[in-house]
Amino acid sequence: MAVLRSTPVTARVGVWLGAAVAVCFVTGLFSHFIQHPQPWFYWPTRPVWLYRLTQGLHVVSGIAAIPLLVVKLWSVWPKLFERPYLGGLVRQLERGSILVLVGAMIFQLSTGLMNIAQWYAFRFFFTTSHYEMAYVAAGAVIVHIAVKLPVIRRALGEPLDTGVPDTYRGISRRTVLRGTWLAVGLATVLTAGQTVPLLRKVSLLAPRSGKGPQGVPINRTAVSAGVLASARSPDYRLTVTNGDRSHAFTVAELAALPQVTRSLPIACVEGWSADGEWTGVVLADLVAAVGGSADADVRMISLEPPGPYSRTVLPARHARDSHTLIALQLNGETLALDHGYPCRLIAPSRPGVLQTKWLSRIEVVQP
Amino acid sequence: MTAVRVLLIAVGIGIAGYGVALALDEPRVILFRMVVWALVGVVLHDLVFAPVCVALGFAGRRLIPQKWWGPVALAALCSVVLVMLAIPVFDKPGMRPDNLTVLDRDYHAGLWISLAIVWACVPLYLLAARLLPLRKR
Numbered sequence: 225m226a227v228l229r230s231t232p233v234t235a236r237v238g239v240w241l242g243a244a245v246a247v248c249f250v251t252g253l254f255s256h257f258i259q260h261p262q263p264w265f266y267w268p269t270r271p272v273w274l275y276r277l278t279q280g281l282h283v284v285s286g287i288a289a290i291p292l293l294v295v296k297l298w299s300v301w302p303k304l305f306e307r308p309y310l311g312g313l314v315r316q317l318e319r320g321s322i323l324v325l326v327g328a329m330i331f332q333l334s335t336g337l338m339n340i341a342q343w344y345a346f347r348f349f350f351t352t353s354h355y356e357m358a359y360v361a362a363g364a365v366i367v368h369i370a371v372k373l374p375v376i377r378r379a380l381g382e383p384l385d386t387g388v389p390d391t392y393r394g395i396s397r398r399t400v401l402r403g404t405w406l407a408v409g410l411a412t413v414l415t416a417g418q419t420v421p422l423l424r425k426v427s428l429l430a431p432r433s434g435k436g437p438q439g440v441p442i443n444r445t446a447v448s449a450g451v452l453a454s455a456r457s458p459d460y461r462l463t464v465t466n467g468d469r470s471h472a473f474t475v476a477e478l479a480a481l482p483q484v485t486r487s488l489p490i491a492c493v494e495g496w497s498a499d500g501e502w503t504g505v506v507l508a509d510l511v512a513a514v515g516g517s518a519d520a521d522v523r524m525i526s527l528e529p530p531g532p533y534s535r536t537v538l539p540a541r542h543a544r545d546s547h548t549l550i551a552l553q554l555n556g557e558t559l560a561l562d563h564g565y566p567c568r569l570i571a572p573s574r575p576g577v578l579q580t581k582w583l584s585r586i587e588v589v590q591p
Numbered sequence: 592m593t594a595v596r597v598l599l600i601a602v603g604i605g606i607a608g609y610g611v612a613l614a615l616d617e618p619r620v621i622l623f624r625m626v627v628w629a630l631v632g633v634v635l636h637d638l639v640f641a642p643v644c645v646a647l648g649f650a651g652r653r654l655i656p657q658k659w660w661g662p663v664a665l666a667a668l669c670s671v672v673l674v675m676l677a678i679p680v681f682d683k684p685g686m687r688p689d690n691l692t693v694l695d696r697d698y699h700a701g702l703w704i705s706l707a708i709v710w711a712c713v714p715l716y717l718l719a720a721r722l723l724p725l726r727k728r
Contacts, residue, residue: 328629330629330632342686346624348625356610356617357614359613361610362603363607366599366600367599369603373596395664399665406665428702428705429698448687
């Protein structure tokens with residue numbers, strides 16, 4: 225057995241890689257099912273930072289998996305050239321499953337890392353392909369663990385230096401493991417500042433510094449949404465409807481309603497997040513003003529021309545929450561155009577992409 | 592344990608199969624691009640990156656004094672990770688002119704500074720190992 229590229233090293237790094245993949249997969253599913261609601265899926269409104277935490281963990285665990293995958297593949301790479309190259313059916317199945325596993329992992333980590341930097345060099349749609357391949361990767365990991373379970377158990381039960389000759393004087397296995405944890409820590413510190421304010425200054429490779437208008441970054445700008453004129457038009461109205469009942473508010477009328485200030489994070493699917501002090505009208509008050517039920521879902525429609533994110537449905541649980549605002553101000557200033565002026569949705573524990581900006585209509589969904 | 596393993600394999604194949612079934616709904620050309628992306632990733636690792644690492648390790652063991660091997664190897668690993676993290680941001684290929692809140696750092700400086708810190712740790716570690724009464728391996 226080679227001293228460094230050895231099963232005791234592979235198994236130990238594998239445990240951590242497996243943990244990172246598990247966290248990444250589960251938090252990714254949370255994010256998916258919030259955006260594609262299913263009757264059986266329950267997503268709470270408290271704590272308000274829950275989505276910030278889960279999606280932050282999704283990106284942090286994915287980035288942590290990069291050094292873990294590098295070391296894990298390094299530790300088993302010579303097996304690629306073990307004979308027989310093809311062998312019988314069982315051998316081919318084993319090799320094929322490893323190919324699927326490695327391919328899916330590389331696919332997930334590379335596309336995820338590129339997505340947070342908004343670099344779409346691949347010519348397929350990110351969200352659907354990342355979601356589909358996530359199942360392939362997770363399933364392949366589970367099969368791999370099952371196949372290797374006896375080897376893993378034996379390796380973890382033995383001391384790290386099992387099989388190392390006394391005469392060996394090179395790099396120790398312990399050094400390899402410590403180096404791996406060090407690389408994981410380094411990768412985390414250099415990128416996690418986009419969601420952990422304490423690390424902001426040292427996250428030299430984070431796609432976002434955390435700066436932005438009114439102290440909050442943006443993803444979709446007013447220019448790319450095509451709302452520069454409509455958002456600033458004197459004819460602007462926010463229309464709130466409940467079946468036949470409807471009420472149109474001017475910006476001044478919205479500002480004249482009772483205003484509430486809430487501290488809520490905005491947390492992007494891309495893993496960055498920031499706290500904001502949002503001031504505006506409680507959504508439930510607007511819904512009540514047109515006689516809407518507290519048990520109804522509420523549809524948010526943007527001034528933005530129809531597209532995947534120009535309208536969203538807010539579940540009743542979030543719609544009736546006293547922290548859910550139609551915000552007119554951010555951090556004490558009138559909402560910047562890029563933050564959704566004249567008004568936007570801000571609800572607790574939701575992905576930023578569903579916090580609809582430049583609202584034009586709010587519809588109480590009829591049962 | 593055999594039952595557990597059989598169960599895990601069945602669950603794993605089920606989950607992976609679900610992903611494949613979802614992907615099969617994609618247009619053929621999209622599916623083809625996805626598979627190619629994954630395979631190119633595997634080939635780049637197995638036939639380019641890994642052999643280069645072997646060559647560097649082979650050269651390093653002959654050119655570098657043995658007591659430097661550990662810290663140099665760790666610095667090399669950290670450098671690989673830094674470069675991988677830097678690739679999507681280094682020249683800001685995803686930059687769009689209307690949004691200045693994405694890719695808003697100086698990533699050239701960020702990469703060089705972090706690489707410099709990593710490699711500065713190598714002599715510092717060896718100096719500390721000499722000065723401090725560290726236990727032997």
